[in-house]
Amino acid sequence: MTAATTTASETSTGLPAAARLAATFDPDRLRAELTALTRDDWRRQRTYSEDGASEEYAADWRVLPLRSPGGDERRTDAGGPGPLPFAATSWLARAPYLAEIIESVPTSVRAARLMSLAPGASVETHRDTPLGFPYGMLRLHVPIVTNDGAILVLDGEVHRWQPGTFWYGDFSRPHSIANTGTSNRVHLVIDCAITRPLFDLFPPGFVDALGVADVLFERPEIPLALPERATFRCAFALPEDFGHWSGEAFGDRPSDTADRRATVEEQPNGLVLDDGTASAPIALVHVGGGEFRLQGWTDERSLHLDRHRRVARFIIRTGSSWQVTERETTPLPASHR
Structure with a gap:
């Protein structure tokens, strides 16, 4: 040393x-x-x-x-x-x-x-x-x-x-x-x-x-109990910009792209975000209060699911600055599993 x-x-x-x-x-x-x-x-x-x-x-x-x-x-x-x-x-x-x-x-x-x-x-x-x-x-x-x-x-x-x-x-x-x-x-x-x-x-x-x-510190994972996972299953319109994780946040790209349908599904190892475009759904890591960061990423990008108001909030952070957009959610039927 x-x-x-x-x-x-x-x-x-x-x-x-x-x-x-x-x-x-x-x-x-x-x-x-x-x-x-x-x-x-x-x-x-x-x-x-x-x-x-x-x-x-x-x-x-x-x-x-x-x-x-x-x-x-x-x-x-x-x-x-x-x-x-x-x-x-x-x-x-x-x-x-x-x-x-x-x-x-x-x-x-x-x-x-x-x-x-x-x-x-x-x-x-x-x-x-x-x-x-x-x-x-x-x-x-x-x-x-x-x-x-x-x-x-x-x-x-x-x-x-x-x-x-x-x-x-x-x-x-x-x-x-x-x-x-x-x-x-x-x-x-x-x-x-x-x-x-x-x-x-x-x-x-x-x-x-x-x-x-202005430092974005990592938040630890807070695992969800198995019965609680199912309560977060839902569908919503995913803002196109949210999927662009290569360094470009909301407002950094043309805004003429359309939302696309996405779902939060339950899999054996946890919840995943599936928008139908990736080769495999993105796993979600619960950091507390119904907020999830994307597996393999930092807290720079997260998804907050408000089950009571049925709202999904898409959050991009840069230090102490936040950019948030909201979409309504629809619970998925049990047969959708």
Whole structure:
């Protein structure tokens, strides 16, 4: 364990774009586990859209997922709302030190991936959204191997993070990566929810400047008893914009799209949201008071079902700001199960 330091220039947000976190890891153990995994099937990085379609990056940027939706070893993306929670892949069992690092993060971890940028490869400037303190999810990095020609340009500043260090980066800001060296650049990339214990890893000055009123903290799941689940079964018109979870909230898209019929159904493992467009319904996680977040997502997006008024409220949060729209609900008949 080492003292944490803050780096990167101040921006209009009042926070640096990156901060070194209060932990260090053994570079030799990291390299040894990476060597043991390099013979496996590293797939090219892909992005996934709401309809399940995927697009492969042109750059030689490869991923070995250690945690993914349902433990799916084919998923190289960061995930999104879906039927299954994030789970370990078989590769994590073969990497006990990496598993120990992931387990040490004091919050719930979503995706954890080994990401390798080949020599001569680069990824153009882009933003990763929704990501950051107002959206309830952070991206952390542990460099494993690198070289002097491997750089991250984050919000205009060049970074060369060294093996065994631990970093937070605000990747909702413009950033790019490039590897002009002769060896791969490999990082462990961890996506996680935000809890107060997580702040213990950050430099004190960073936390003091943050302003927790605009941080979206994770709320714990509050399981529903089996008889109570059935009382939430209903149908309603789902606002088209609510299904666009790739960083765009209400008002960020054209409003000429139509609602579509959706239902909240009961399945053996719990309640699901089904709008008929996804390959599988999205599981719902109860966070209290009849409010549900989407499985695989943060509290950035939730559905509140008021059974007494027969109203569904669709909520999108950004820090302390809320956007809410309502639709009437209709209870589903028992024969609909």
